[in-house]
Amino acid sequence: MTQIHQHRFIAEVVVTCDTENSVYAPGIVDIEDGRIHWVGSKEDAPDTSSTTKEYDVGGLLMPGLVNAHCHTPMTLLRGVGDGLPLQRWLTEAMWPREGLMTSEDVWWGMTFGSAEMLQSGVTTSCEMYLFEEAVVDAAQQTGARLVMTPVVISESNRNFKEHITDLIHLYERHHDPAGRTTVGVAAHSAYDLGIDPVAELAGLARSLDTTLHLHLAETQEESADLERKFGQSITRILYDNGVFDGRVLAAHSVWVDRSDIELMAEGEVAVAHCPVSNMKLGAGIAPLVDLRAAGVTVGYGTDGPASNDSLDLWEEVKIAPLLARVKALESTAITASETLAMATREGAAAVGLHDTGSLEVGNAADMIRVDLEQSTFVPVTSPDELIAHLAWSGSNRLVTDVWVAGKQVVVGGEVQTVDTERARAQVQERARRLAGS
Numbered sequence: 001m002t003q004i005h006q007h008r009f010i011a012e013v014v015v016t017c018d019t020e021n022s023v024y025a026p027g028i029v030d031i032e033d034g035r036i037h038w039v040g041s042k043e044d045a046p047d048t049s050s051t052t053k054e055y056d057v058g059g060l061l062m063p064g065l066v067n068a069h070c071h072t073p074m075t076l077l078r079g080v081g082d083g084l085p086l087q088r089w090l091t092e093a094m095w096p097r098e099g100l101m102t103s104e105d106v107w108w109g110m111t112f113g114s115a116e117m118l119q120s121g122v123t124t125s126c127e128m129y130l131f132e133e134a135v136v137d138a139a140q141q142t143g144a145r146l147v148m149t150p151v152v153i154s155e156s157n158r159n160f161k162e163h164i165t166d167l168i169h170l171y172e173r174h175h176d177p178a179g180r181t182t183v184g185v186a187a188h189s190a191y192d193l194g195i196d197p198v199a200e201l202a203g204l205a206r207s208l209d210t211t212l213h214l215h216l217a218e219t220q221e222e223s224a225d226l227e228r229k230f231g232q233s234i235t236r237i238l239y240d241n242g243v244f245d246g247r248v249l250a251a252h253s254v255w256v257d258r259s260d261i262e263l264m265a266e267g268e269v270a271v272a273h274c275p276v277s278n279m280k281l282g283a284g285i286a287p288l289v290d291l292r293a294a295g296v297t298v299g300y301g302t303d304g305p306a307s308n309d310s311l312d313l314w315e316e317v318k319i320a321p322l323l324a325r326v327k328a329l330e331s332t333a334i335t336a337s338e339t340l341a342m343a344t345r346e347g348a349a350a351v352g353l354h355d356t357g358s359l360e361v362g363n364a365a366d367m368i369r370v371d372l373e374q375s376t377f378v379p380v381t382s383p384d385e386l387i388a389h390l391a392w393s394g395s396n397r398l399v400t401d402v403w404v405a406g407k408q409v410v411v412g413g414e415v416q417t418v419d420t421e422r423a424r425a426q427v428q429e430r431a432r433r434l435a436g437s
């Protein structure tokens with residue numbers, strides 16, 4: 001029997017999401033050892049050998065989406081405290097339940113949410129949560145790509161030192177840029193931890209050559225005490241304390257003005273823009289156009305499923321440009337290809353990954369197939385219209401097949417790596433316990 005070394009996928013359209021926005025119709029993606037070996041138009045494709053297996057998949061192939069900011073195990077808390085003001089939502093609905101969570105709860109919450117993301121075409125998520133070992137283990141089993149940033153938070157049964165020791169151990173065990181898991185450092189926020197601990201965690205991230213992930217300027221009031229004390233904006237305070245001296249992923253960044261944005265652009269600060277969560281919690285509208293204009297890398301995040309409540313990043317793909325256009329009163333703000341780039345290539349860069357997020361030679365084969373038979377994808381009279389359909393009509397319903405590092409994890413809309421019925425039952429039962437009912 002011939003040993004298969006290469007897998008050739010032939011599609012009606014290949015949308016690469018590379019910097020040139022290359023589209024090939026019909027197109028081909030060749031995969032070898034979990035990486036993209038060749039991509040281009042069918043007529044230019046190199047000859048195959050006897051060790052190549054061909055799949056005529058039809059439809060549209062594009063890179064998997066990147067969820068740049070998430071607390072996926074909060075699937076256990078989806079819908080809880082809906083409609084409460086933010087502070088009451090946190091203190092009365094979220095934290096009491098999170099205080100009861102076990103590592104097994106988190107494992108099931110992550111497994112269930114990871115399956116939901118894979119099914120909607122999200123191949124990578126950047127997670128900020130506790131019980132980090134359980135999150136890593138769950139993602140390794142679902143087959144998803146994971147950037148794990150264990151969160152240091154003031155309400156914790158570990159002290160600061162223990163957090164740091166655990167973090168370094170996790171990094172040593174699981175940080176594997178060539179594989180599917182990388183590890184970063186997360187400081188919940190300056191308003192929760194104070195400035196010095198955040199600066200110390202930033203230093204730790206720099207010493208490990210990894211990303212510091214934090215919540216920044218989500219609401220207008222959250223940092224009022226610090227801002228009064230220092231007489232400056234929270235962004236300027238963090239900058240002055242060296243927090244932006246290394247790679248930073250700042251979730252939200254809603255309440256940043258032009259001079260804050262300049263400080264972010266000066267350092268390597270990327271933003272995880274979470275428009276649906278910001279709208280649901282009434283936090284505000286992040287200055288997406290200004291951030292991009294200043295050269296800040298921006299990706300999209302769903303935020304936790306308790307504040308969204310979906311993990312379907314296609315909603316951010318549509319809503320982020322809609323919101324930016326409403327804010328700017330300008331229909332040209334954020335194009336269809338720009339919103340797709342933020343959900344893919346730029347999202348990957350934001351979370352510190354440079355070999356996923358686009359279908360390019362050498363990148364990991366993180367790829368999804370989108371069904372083109374749906375009415376919202378008709379008609380197509382030019383490639384631009386197809387990109388517009390993806391941006392405005394893209395949805396989890398259209399994703400039929402998903403590969404991560406060349407391994408197919410969703411087939412015909414069904415996740416192959418998770419017993420979804422069992423996960424659903426587990427999450428339902430555990431959520432009841434956490435609710436005390």
Ligand SMILES: [Zn+2]
Nearest residue numbers: 215251303304
């Ligand atoms: Zn968050």
